[in-house]
Amino acid sequence: MSIVGKSAHSAKFRRNRWLLTAILSLYFIYTFLPLFYVITAATKSNQDLFSTFGLWFAADFQLWENLETLFTIQDGIFLKWMANTAYYSSVSAIGAALFATFAGYAFAKYTFFGKKLMLALVLGAVMIPQTALVIPMFLMLSNLGLTNTPLAVILPSLVFPPGVFLMWAYIDDAISNELIEAGRMDGAGEFHIFSSIAFRMLMPGFATVLILAFVANWNNYFLPLVMLNKPDMFPITVGLAQLYSTAISGTGGVLLFTVVMTGALVSIVPVIAAFLIMQRFWQGGLGAGGVKA
Amino acid sequence: MAVIELRDIRKAFGAVEVIGRANLTIDDGAFVIFVGPSGSGKSTLLRLVAGLEDATAGQILIDGADVTHLGPAERQLSMVFQSYALYPTKTVRQNMSFGLEVARLPKAEIKARVDGVADILRLGDYLDRKPRALSGGQRQRVAIGRAIVREPVAFLFDEPLSNLDAALRVEMRIEIAKLHQRLGATMIYVTHDQVEAMTLADQIVVLDKGAIQQVGTPMELYQRPANLFVAQFIGSPKMNVLAVRPDGSALVFADDSRADFGMPVPPSLAHIGFRPEEVQLLPAGQGHLQGKVEVVERLGSDTFVHVGLGALGIITSRMPGNVLTISQGQPVGLGLTMTQLHPFSRDGIRLS
Ligand SMILES: Nc1ncnc2c1ncn2[C@@H]1O[C@H](COP(=O)(O)OP(=O)(O)OP(=O)(O)O)[C@@H](O)[C@H]1O
Ligand SMILES: [Mg+2]
Numbered sequence: 001m002s003i004v005g006k007s008a009h010s011a012k013f014r015r016n017r018w019l020l021t022a023i024l025s026l027y028f029i030y031t032f033l034p035l036f037y038v039i040t041a042a043t044k045s046n047q048d049l050f051s052t053f054g055l056w057f058a059a060d061f062q063l064w065e066n067l068e069t070l071f072t073i074q075d076g077i078f079l080k081w082m083a084n085t086a087y088y089s090s091v092s093a094i095g096a097a098l099f100a101t102f103a104g105y106a107f108a109k110y111t112f113f114g115k116k117l118m119l120a121l122v123l124g125a126v127m128i129p130q131t132a133l134v135i136p137m138f139l140m141l142s143n144l145g146l147t148n149t150p151l152a153v154i155l156p157s158l159v160f161p162p163g164v165f166l167m168w169a170y171i172d173d174a175i176s177n178e179l180i181e182a183g184r185m186d187g188a189g190e191f192h193i194f195s196s197i198a199f200r201m202l203m204p205g206f207a208t209v210l211i212l213a214f215v216a217n218w219n220n221y222f223l224p225l226v227m228l229n230k231p232d233m234f235p236i237t238v239g240l241a242q243l244y245s246t247a248i249s250g251t252g253g254v255l256l257f258t259v260v261m262t263g264a265l266v267s268i269v270p271v272i273a274a275f276l277i278m279q280r281f282w283q284g285g286l287g288a289g290g291v292k293a
Numbered sequence: 294m295a296v297i298e299l300r301d302i303r304k305a306f307g308a309v310e311v312i313g314r315a316n317l318t319i320d321d322g323a324f325v326i327f328v329g330p331s332g333s334g335k336s337t338l339l340r341l342v343a344g345l346e347d348a349t350a351g352q353i354l355i356d357g358a359d360v361t362h363l364g365p366a367e368r369q370l371s372m373v374f375q376s377y378a379l380y381p382t383k384t385v386r387q388n389m390s391f392g393l394e395v396a397r398l399p400k401a402e403i404k405a406r407v408d409g410v411a412d413i414l415r416l417g418d419y420l421d422r423k424p425r426a427l428s429g430g431q432r433q434r435v436a437i438g439r440a441i442v443r444e445p446v447a448f449l450f451d452e453p454l455s456n457l458d459a460a461l462r463v464e465m466r467i468e469i470a471k472l473h474q475r476l477g478a479t480m481i482y483v484t485h486d487q488v489e490a491m492t493l494a495d496q497i498v499v500l501d502k503g504a505i506q507q508v509g510t511p512m513e514l515y516q517r518p519a520n521l522f523v524a525q526f527i528g529s530p531k532m533n534v535l536a537v538r539p540d541g542s543a544l545v546f547a548d549d550s551r552a553d554f555g556m557p558v559p560p561s562l563a564h565i566g567f568r569p570e571e572v573q574l575l576p577a578g579q580g581h582l583q584g585k586v587e588v589v590e591r592l593g594s595d596t597f598v599h600v601g602l603g604a605l606g607i608i609t610s611r612m613p614g615n616v617l618t619i620s621q622g623q624p625v626g627l628g629l630t631m632t633q634l635h636p637f638s639r640d641g642i643r644l645s
Contacts, residue, residue: 181345182378186392186443187366196391200382 035268041261042066049258066262077231077239078263085235086270088150088224089217092157096217097210100160101202104167105194109180119168125161131222138226152227153235157217163209170205171198207281211274218271236267295356295446295479296321297342302351304337304503311337312503314351319447319481319496324473326490327483328526329500335483336451338500342481343449344368355446366395371440372449375456377432379424379439385411386420389439396443410438413475430461437472447479455485462486466493487529491515499523521641524566530597532566532635533608548604552581554631559644566635569611573628574598574619580626584608591615600625 033055040057041049043066048058070078106112107119137156138147146152175198183193199206221237228234231242240263247256297319304312312334319325327335340346342353344365353361360368380388386407393403411417414434424432433453440448453469454462470493473480484490490497491511499506499514499522507519511527518524524532537544539558543551544565577583582602590597596616601607608627612619619625636644 176376176378178374178376178378179380181365182372182374182380182439183391184345184365185343185370185372186439187395188391192395197380197382 038261038265038268041258042265044258046258049261062258063262066258067266070259070262070266073243073259074231078236078266080232081234081236081239082267082270084150084233085218085237085267088153088157088235089214089220091150092154092217093210093214095154095158096160096163096213097206099158100163100167100209100213101171101199101206103164104169104171104205105175105198105202107164107168108171109175109177122161122164122168125159126165130156130220134223134226137223141227147227148230148233150233153220153224156223157213157220160209160213160216163213166209166212167202167205170208171202174201174205203281207278211278214274215271218267236263240264240267296354297447297479297481298352298354299338299342300352300354302338302341302353303349304334304341304346305349310503312341315505317498317505317508319479322477322479324480324482324493324495325498326494326496327481327498327500328485328487328490329506330526331485333500334503335500337503339372339449339451339481339483343370343372345372366392369443369446370449371443371445371447372451373433373436373440373453375452377424377436377456379432379435381424384421384423385416385427385435385438388424388435389442392439392443406442406444407438410441413441413472414438429457430465433457433465434468437469441472441476445478447481450480450482452483452485454489462489469493487527490527497527499526501526517643518566518635519643521564521566521637524635524637524643528568530569530609530611532568533572534564534566534637535605535608537562537565546582546605548602550582552629556631559636561638562636562644563639564637564641565629566637567629567633569597569609571630571633572608572610574600574610574612575626575628577624577626580628582627582629584625584627586619586621586623586625589619589621598625600627602627 037054040055043061043063044052044058045060045062045065048060048062052058103122107115107122133156141147141152141155146155179197180193183197188196219237220235221241224235224238225241228238231239234242240260243256243263244260247260297317299315299317302312302315303310315338327338329335337346341348344360344363344367348361351361352359355368355370365372380391383391389407389410390403393406398406407420408417411420414437416431416434416438419427419431419435424435427435433456436453450469454465457465466489469482473493482489482493494511496508497511497514498508501522506526507514507523509517514523514527518527518532521534525534536547539545539560539562540551542555542558543553544558544562545551573580582605584600584602586598587601587607588599590599593615594613596612596614596619598610598612598616598619599607600610610627638644
């Protein structure tokens with residue numbers, strides 16, 4: 001009996017493809033609906049938000065008014081929050097990606113005492129959510145007098161175990177030992193080899209970890225909530241939540257619900273932009289040609 | 294220009310000894326080839342010389358100076374890797390100049406050296422390309438160029454041609470031979486390939502299980518292999534070996550057939566070896582052994598005849614040209630010449 005592959009013309013292939021499309025469509029709707037709700041809600045007036053169908057636009061298009069309120073409320077504090085978020089997440093992401101690359105390189109390319117144990121610790125740390133560690137970290141940082149400073153948010157975020165794990169696997173594959181040895185034969189020191197030969201080959205991996213860390217920090221809520229208590233130091237997540245709680249307690253006037261929605265919409269835009277910008281680093285194949293596979 | 298000496302070099306990875314007490318002197322300007330089966334320690338020995346591995350014990354001397362504890366660059370050696378190991382993000386020029394920049398040579402000198410070497414290796418047109426835009430042979434030449442520009446005291450090659458196709462391999466082999474003549478530098482070269490070893494080497498070092506089995510010129514190894522391992526490793530098709538026991542001036546084979554040469558036979562003789570060209574095919578009934586032709590391989594230039602000897606196994610005979618008078622299934626006699634036999638003891642050590 002011969003083995004016949006599924007060709008694009010076979011009935012089975014077509015059936016499978018329909019099924020796949022159906023499943024993916026469901027998944028798309030599932031992920032896109034909340035986002036769509038945010039988009040429509042940001043264009044509504046506060047009355048319409050509660051009186052019209054949630055998943056479609058109201059007759060009264062209020063996006064510009066909502067944006068204006070958002071950026072002027074409390075003397076334009078929303079802009080301050082955005083700047084804070086951008087600052088915390090870019091510094092944290094760059095730092096986390098660099099440390100993850102250093103650590104991943106060491107794990108992939110060197111043998112040293114305690115390597116297995118340390119690798120096990122990193123793998124274990126991947127499974128512990130940061131949330132679980134926030135309170136002990138708060139106690140630690142408050143003893144150091146660092147709470148209510150940007151460092152309180154940035155320092156804990158520099159530790160990014162999934163990034164270490166990713167870079168370890170990536171580097172192990174992307175950089176051959178012979179390449180490093182060629183650098184040694186050429187007389188280059190270990191850091192020189194890393195920075196002038198290896199690092200540029202690692203850009204796709206580095207970019208991946210960078211964006212993952214960036215998004216994780218951009219969306220981080222619990223850590224800044226615990227570490228910071230001055231409103232002008234808040235990132236968007238904490239700031240919006242505060243606006244929201246003002247809205248449900250009714251003190252700041254009911255119009256705040258749409259402002260929170262508009263704020264949520266605005267806060268997604270930079271993340272999408274970051275994805276689009278980083279895309280060009282995923283070209284891959286940078287290592288091709290140097291080392292024969 | 295360098296004399297490289299290994300003294301009692303040992304290398305173990307954890308508890309596993311990979312190189313055991315290697316002693317070797319490589320003369321200035323010599324082309325030395327390490328051969329041996331896979332896992333015999335060729336690469337490890339080369340990397341020990343390069344300084345990419347630390348010796349567990351022993352000393353390495355270059356021109357009399359102890360370099361055992363020096364790093365790779367301080368030993369002033371260059372290495373060409375099997376995978377080429379070119380820096381993929383750098384251009385050909387940057388690949389070749391990297392080592393010189395690390396050594397902080399003046400810019401003008403770097404340029405002059407790279408241009409000079411690019412000229413020798415016909416890489417002038419590719420200097421601004423990245424490795425991925427080069428063919429296998431060109432990449433190999435860049436890797437060699439990168440080794441040459443540093444003007445090392447010796448070159449180390451680890452199977453540099455094994456990723457090339459057969460035709461290119463022959464071409465690059467000849468280029469490397471020319472390069473050796475031109476530079477006159479000491480070269481150590483690891484290969485699996487018999488032909489590379491026989492044609493390029495001044496001296497061949499045969500390794501097996503981490504031990505040096507024999508060191509000699511290609512012809513010494515071919516004509517006087519020191520033991521059964523070398524005898525069967527060097528030469529293609531490989532040497533025929535038959536177990537024998539001496540009986541006066543006669544040899545008794547394992548199937549109790551006898552061959553009397555009328556000459557004294559060493560009493561400790563346990564194996565005889567003979568190259569495929571050292572056995573004569575005769576009409577059935579003549580010669581020292583009787584057999585039947587099992588397979589005939591015709592290469593045009595040579596004919597390999599594999600003769601089944603029953604319980605003794607199969608031996609190979611090589612005849613020049615395309616021999617039409619031999620066909621499969623034909624009974625034949627085999628003629629040996631006592632003076633051409635390679636005698637080995639029970640432990641496989643050459644006698645006489
Ligand atoms: N880093 C290492 N750790 C442990 N064992 C090693 C290491 N490097 C090599 N070995 C072992 O040492 C032995 C010799 O290896 P080596 O690479 O020198 O062989 P080789 O003769 O070059 O083989 P090949 O022809 O396949 O390249 C092998 O058994 C190998 O498994
Ligand atoms: Mg090897």
